[in-house]
Amino acid sequence: MNTPSDRGVVTVNDVSDAFDHWPAPPPQGWTADDLDRLPAGGPNGEPDFFERVELIDGALVFAASQTRFHQRVLAGLTVGLKTHAPEHVAAVNRMDVKLGHRMRPCPDVLVVDKVAADDDDRAFYTPDEVHLVVEVVSPESEDRDRKTKPSRYAEAGITHFWRVENNDGSPVVYVYELDPATRVYGLTGIHHERLTVPVPFPLDIGLGNLPR
Incomplete structure (x- = not known):
């Protein structure tokens, strides 16, 4: 199923296997291209879970709310x-x-x-x-x-x-x-x-x- 996100239209199943290891990264680590395939919701259905995330040396980093x-x-x-x-x-x-x-x-x-x-x-x-x-x-x-x-x-x-x-x-x-x-x-x-x-x-x- 395709799910829209602010990074474009992505296929949830492309990265669903990675959530089997959550919160640890998948065995091969996250890649820059994975950010284009992240679902709109988090591993437990949290809305906008990946809205403010970046990839730093293979690790997903979630930004805190702005002051x-x-x-x-x-x-x-x-x-x-x-x-x-x-x-x-x-x-x-x-x-x-x-x-x-x-x-x-x-x-x-x-x-x-x-x-x-x-x-x-x-x-x-x-x-x-x-x-x-x-x-x-x-x-x-x-x-x-x-x-x-x-x-x-x-x-x-x-x-x-x-x-x-x-x-x-x-x-x-x-x-x-x-x-x-x-x-x-x-x-x-x-x-x-x-x-x-x-x-x-x-x-x-x-x-x-x-x-x-």
């Missing part, structure tokens, strides 16, 4: 990026990036090729289509957003990475750029009241007055 800080920073940066973006790119949020067979994170904000963003049937993007990844750090995601994800984005060749931290209710943006020789990010700036950068395109956003 208001996380929500407004995500919205504010998305609007700012859309306002400044040149015609050949577009800002999107909460879309997967398939980095490999067992790595498919779902960043908070992405800047991708406009052609890819205009394809409404897409469920994920590939690293060559991504110009910038933004992660807004939450208490439950600190290790992933500060360590695991940046290293994987860099290994995949994504040129620009921003990490946003909560400093007593004010966003602080750590801006990184890829060293193509080492495939490692280097810190190019720490931005408090204003985010002003020349790449991936000229941008000037007031961080102190993001929409509430």
Whole structure:
């Protein structure tokens, strides 16, 4: 039986055997393509069970509910990026990036090729289509957003990475750029009241007055 989900129309039976091992992963581990075949409900029929899940090194990671800080920073940066973006790119949020067979994170904000963003049937993007990844750090995601994800984005060749931290209710943006020789990010700036950068395109956003 086909069951609709926010990742497209999927066949439940494609991954039903994996639930025999739940909550452990199936013997072969989860793959990036499995996320396109997950059912709308959980192993016990829970609605929207897989709505906020990503694949990190073969493990399904379920995101916690967003805080208001996380929500407004995500919205504010998305609007700012859309306002400044040149015609050949577009800002999107909460879309997967398939980095490999067992790595498919779902960043908070992405800047991708406009052609890819205009394809409404897409469920994920590939690293060559991504110009910038933004992660807004939450208490439950600190290790992933500060360590695991940046290293994987860099290994995949994504040129620009921003990490946003909560400093007593004010966003602080750590801006990184890829060293193509080492495939490692280097810190190019720490931005408090204003985010002003020349790449991936000229941008000037007031961080102190993001929409509430």
